[in-house]
Amino acid sequence: MTDPKLIEKAIKGDDGAFLLLMKQHKEQLYRTAFLYLKNEADAVEAVQEVTFRAYRSMRKLKEPSYFSTYLIRIMLNYCNDQVKRQKKTMINGELAASASKSDSYEYMEIEEALSRLEEKYQKVITLKYVHDLKIKEIAEFMKCPESTVKTWLTKGLSLLRQQLDEKGGNSHV
CATH class of the missing domain: 1.10.10.10 (Winged helix-like DNA-binding domain superfamily/Winged helix DNA-binding domain)
Structure with a gap:
């Protein structure tokens, strides 16, 4: 469970608190991205993009207890967009994205x-x-x-x- 006071600090603009929160959620975000994107490099990029998006809109989070859900929602939206984009780049009927190992x-x-x-x-x-x-x-x-x-x-x-x-x-x- 993430410390609500740490989340409140991050919402108020404390960069150190935000960094700690992202370190706590990094593995969970990576697993989600990998599950959807099936590629290590894409999953790492997804975590980076979600970190940026969360940082940019952190002040909009009204309820600190929903921080994990907030991050997951950003990740799922990003992954869904990426999967749609990958499907559009089909080559000979196969997805351009490589299968996961x-x-x-x-x-x-x-x-x-x-x-x-x-x-x-x-x-x-x-x-x-x-x-x-x-x-x-x-x-x-x-x-x-x-x-x-x-x-x-x-x-x-x-x-x-x-x-x-x-x-x-x-x-x-």
């Missing part, structure tokens, strides 16, 4: 299965299990009722399990 075959299977789900299912699963957000926070983030988030989460996990079972993978999801 992972040490874990199981992780690659889950990542591949997750990428085949509808975007709403991908988002709720990522926000819940990668960012460890509560259902209420996800609902606020996605601007929908909590019951909808619960439904999407249940349905998304079920579809994810089905895909992994069909491939003969482990359904540890």
Whole structure:
């Protein structure tokens, strides 16, 4: 949990406080970017761009307790824009972005299965299990009722399990 006083200092323009906050969230932001962009260099660039955007608009943050959600929203918006841009640069029917490499075959299977789900299912699963957000926070983030988030989460996990079972993978999801 991030110290609310540190966030308040950053909102008031304390560069040192902002830097500390970004160091605390750097790994989480990188993982999110890598999950979407599937490329180490693009993920690092995304973290840099999100840091800049967060710094530029930090004073607009009204509620310090939403700082993590604020960063995640900026990251997801940036990643969605980048993915759309990548899709526009198709060469011979394949994305120009290179596929991710992972040490874990199981992780690659889950990542591949997750990428085949509808975007709403991908988002709720990522926000819940990668960012460890509560259902209420996800609902606020996605601007929908909590019951909808619960439904999407249940349905998304079920579809994810089905895909992994069909491939003969482990359904540890």
